[in-house]
Amino acid sequence: MARVLVVSSYPPRHCGIGAYAHAHVARLRAAGDDVTVLTPPDGEGDVRVWFTAGKPFREAARIGGDFDRIVVHFQPGLYFAPRAPISKIATARSLDRLVRRRPQTEILVHEADAPVRWRPDYVLLRRAFARATLLFHTNAERASLERAYRISAKARIVPHAEAVEAGSISRSEARGRLGLAMDEPLFLCAGFLHPDKAFERAIEAWNRAGMPGRMVIVGSVRDATPANLAYRDMLRDLVAGVERLQLVEDYVSDEDFDARIAAADLLILPYRRSWSSGALARAQVLGTPAAVSDVGGLGEQAGPNDLVVQTAQDLVDAIMRTAAGSPVHEAAA
Structure with missing residues (x-):
């Protein structure tokens, strides 16, 4: 000891x-x-x-x-x-x-x-x-x-x-908890809201992919700097009035966070800058594949079921492949 x-x-x-x-x-x-x-x-x-x-x-x-x-x-x-x-x-x-x-x-x-x-x-x-x-x-x-x-x-x-302490929850249990349809593709972005997260890249890729299923961004502003608040406002504008595109401004509990990750078909981390990611670690424990930018340590942290995206088109392809029910890592083929 x-x-x-x-x-x-x-x-x-x-x-x-x-x-x-x-x-x-x-x-x-x-x-x-x-x-x-x-x-x-x-x-x-x-x-x-x-x-x-x-x-x-x-x-x-x-x-x-x-x-x-x-x-x-x-x-x-x-x-x-x-x-x-x-x-x-x-x-x-x-x-x-x-x-x-x-x-x-x-x-x-x-x-x-x-x-x-x-x-x-x-x-x-x-x-x-x-x-x-x-x-x-x-x-x-x-x-x-x-x-x-x-x-x-x-x-x-x-x-x-x-x-990482991730709860034990299945995809069906998570979707039932969140009131989501079992057959609708769900794409998730999660993390504090600031420009380096680049969540607008995920929205653009989802649009280019034909807006399949539902996209949800879950996060909150941690440091209320002018840049972070402006970024939050930009995300609000991007989701306003768009069906099946949602911004959830909240720091959710670990249980709710795990449920959202487990319910998702693809976690998208399109960061401009990062070291490593706690959200990616939780997704790996819960068995949810992820598409991540090749920045910082994310490329190394990505597992065999994840996809490291090099271009905007890579992310579009990953969303389309996921919506079709194919493994995300095959988007690189």
Whole structure:
């Protein structure tokens, strides 16, 4: 049995990283590890501190001597406040000091920004990445970070699906729960609404494919920036008045999310930018095929039943093939 400290956002916060961390903690505890969770005040952690100006990393360094492992779930938006340069420097310095003081620290990199190399916060962040053991979901993500930060990482690959808690629900059960017809093709996009998701690509491909069945986009705006709100408004305009095209603006529960994925014939992730995808991992556990863009680690994360699309026509073909009842990966033939 190991004593493990996990640093992350956590439910009930509506956050994909928090949901992943919750499943990660459950898996560790099921294996017999003694796990303590350090979260922001809105998370149901064992230790709670504000995630500003490096506070979680300083607290982890303070109590970390009692633990065999310290796992930091890293996504910049969790720890680095926007438009706050002094706070960013404090955060990066605190993470660097954590990995120096507690060499058992591992950083699970869910996402990392491209560095601005002259900025002090990125200089400190590069030091932390170079010292710590880094965990990635794909080799593509590892290679991307090593190139961007000019480091040779001490790294391990942790497949995304290993920490996914997906419910056991069949397609027919899911469709019954959602009140959907059993014989109507269903195409699903899911995730937070922002321009990098490129859900409008899926709408365009569905239109070009002849609008078969039904297309549903499920998501909400996490960060209410002008760009994200404008993107949401654009999606609202695209779906307005179109039969069998729906935008569900909500952060749904894990149970409802799993039901929507299980009910779908094809999950479409047409992203412009991504690292890896929790939605894709859940779809793989539930047995729903996906069509994904070849960006970030998605191409590597895609499984044998998924399709990596290179062009807009690839996605049109995938939708048409799915609507005809053929396996999506045959769209590449």
